[in-house]
Amino acid sequence: TSKKSSKGKYISYTVRIVATSRAQLDSINQELQDDPLVAYIL
Numbered sequence: 001t002s003k004k005s006s007k008g009k010y011i012s013y014t015v016r017i018v019a020t021s022r023a024q025l026d027s028i029n030q031e032l033q034d035d036p037l038v039a040y041i042l
Contacts, residue, residue, distance in 0.1 A: 001013070001014045002014075010039065029041065
């Protein structure tokens with residue numbers, strides 16, 4: 001799902017994944033951290 005911020009500057013996404021290993025989860029997290037379009041990861 002996605003939601004725009006109140007001023008429309010940002011879009012937040014909620015994504016559900018099923019990781020098959022901790023290594024896969026760490027890899028996904030690292031790719032998101034490396035993406036210049038991603039501001040925050042929770």
